[in-house]
């Protein structure tokens with residue numbers, strides 16, 4: 407195949423999988439983005455029905471009018487090798503699925519200039535091939551796939567549509583039970599009340615067969631309310647994750663020369679996905695799965711040469727796996743018993759008061775900047 411022909415194909419692919427004025431296309435793109443981004447809102451990380459998801463432009467569409475401003479933003483917030491790649495505001499490397507609530511809350515400059523924004527653009531770039539692949543798969547499939555996709559992204563606002571879905575739903579479930587029982591095994595997601603009272607924390611429970619058995623044991627043998635039974639271990643996991651975020655903030659500031667910063671408990675999002683709930687013994691159940699968290703804390707930094715104290719915001723993210731054993735009647739599960747395996751983490755401070763130097767240590771100088779209070 408000639409280079410030109412190949413470029414032609416690539417162009418078509420890129421042109422197709424992008425935000426446009428074609429609502430059918432955007433529907434397919436929405437489903438592809440949703441799937442590639444773990445079927446969640448990228449902003450609040452909650453799981454939703456795809457029908458309430460929207461497509462968000464990380465760098466706002468208004469930048470299309472101003473290529474200089476766009477270039478400047480890209481250079482500011484991306485590493486050079488990414489900033490120099492061709493950038494298309496409407497391509498998947500600038501798109502992410504967002505829920506309606508977050509889209510309404512979010513302002514164009516919600517992220518501007520922050521490390522979080524850099525991470526998001528990097529993430530979108532990384533996920534782009536998957537989005538393109540899914541987009542093509544959805545679009546290329548025959549009529550059945552198109553019909554299913556229509557159902558998947560359909561607005562179920564009007565009662566007729568809902569009625570139809572429910573009628574055909576049970577037929578479809580029967581069909582799946584015969585041809586693809588696995589599909590019915592997977593996500594029966596169980597959103598749990600937020601354990602800490604903080605809207606941003608979620609414990610999402612997906613029960614497989616042993617998990618459903620454990621649920622029955624908890625309910626029938628121990629007489630527990632299932633939500634209650636998971637609330638305490640769930641809270642312990644969330645607390646353990648927050649402790650870990652705080653610890654990484656500590657070591658970040660420590661590396662920057664601040665040995666004893668007081669760091670408040672982080673606020674932000676913790677999503678705990680329970681993949682396995684198992685009955686181990688009469689005293690013990692095991693809970694395990696994945697987690698993802700990002701938090702921001704205020705750290706009090708004490709200047710050594712004068713009595714001033716400055717407060718800076720520190721951010722941290724972490725993702726990985728967790729496991730804990732809990733007793734069904736324990737209302738005070740110790741976060742110290744949660745074992746966390748972090749596979750991905752990051753800590754940073756955007757605060758101009760915290761003058762982060764690329765080479766920490768000797769050249770580090772912030773005292774002059776920190777005379778506040």
Ligand SMILES: [Zn+2]
Nearest residue numbers: 447450505508
């Ligand atoms: Zn959201």
